[in-house]
Amino acid sequence: MRKFASWIGAGIGWAAGGPIGAALGYLIGTALKGAASDYSEFQADNIKNSSTQAGDFEISLLFLAAVVIKSDGKILQKELDYVRQYFVQMYGKQRANNAFKLFKGIVNDTSLSTQEVCYQIRNHMTIESRVQLIHFLFSIAKSDGHIAKIELETIQDISNYLLVSQTSFDALKAMFYNHTESAYQILEVSKSDDNDRIKKSYRRLVKLHHPDKLSHLGKEHLKGAQEKFLKIQQAYETLKKERGF
Incomplete structure (x- = not known):
């Protein structure tokens, strides 16, 4: 199984294309030597798959969690530790370690547009899955016991981009x-x-x-x-x- 596919478990389909796929190719190529060619082959095999797989959801969560973490203009080690622990609880230690390597690269990437990423997600992901993404973002924001105002505003913006209704957002x-x-x-x-x-x-x-x-x-x-x-x-x-x- 290709290296990148093994990172994210079930693999990805539609996330291999668009702005998310372009960012992944760059981040993986710079983070791990030799991984870029593996990703290019994987991308070619999977970009035609328009249904959401487990890996699509996981990658979307990584990108959007990075947006929330960066929202206050500071990337605190405490916050990174919270997110890593959250991944460990959800995925297990080994898978979380691999995901977190990629997550740190996403956090440090200033070129990616949140709006473009959200457009790609909403065009391929069901409303139920998009609502679940917002739920996870609230969980991560609350992981330190407090949701800061800027974090709340950022999650609201993401929710709007994902076309999650205001009523559903308020309920979450x-x-x-x-x-x-x-x-x-x-x-x-x-x-x-x-x-x-x-x-x-x-x-x-x-x-x-x-x-x-x-x-x-x-x-x-x-x-x-x-x-x-x-x-x-x-x-x-x-x-x-x-x-x-």
Whole structure:
């Protein structure tokens, strides 16, 4: 198996082309001697694949996480350590080490356009997968216990580029803040809505965010999907208890 494909597990399809693919070719070629030719061959074999594979999602996450990390104009070792640990928890130590080599190269790359990367992602990735990307970005931003204002604004910009609705963005955001309105925001309803409206919204969200919809991304990413799904269930139980239905 080619070196690059082994780095990202299941390999990539559409991410081998466009601005992401161009950046990957450069970064891998400069990071590892001899890897550029491996990537060129891999790119030629896979660029025609338009369906999202596990590797496409992983590479997209690496690029967008780097954008969030750089958003405050400072690249702190503490923040890099948080992200690396997050990758270890999600992928395991060996795979995380390989991904983090590439991640550090992305962090130091100033030429890549966030907007162009997001356009490539949104043109190939389902809305369920794009929503999951935003959920992961919130997880990484919160990994130090606090989401800075600039990080929140950056994730909002990415969400807009990915055509994730403001309602969905606010619901994801509420999963990472503890306040009395969180349950309503997670369920995309308001206090003025009646119980039937809340039940209907809950059923819609359960269908939209069920982890089975992301099974094609691999078991590593299902944990995040399950966490998001659990937040929706917990929010519903909170309102059931509060309203007595």
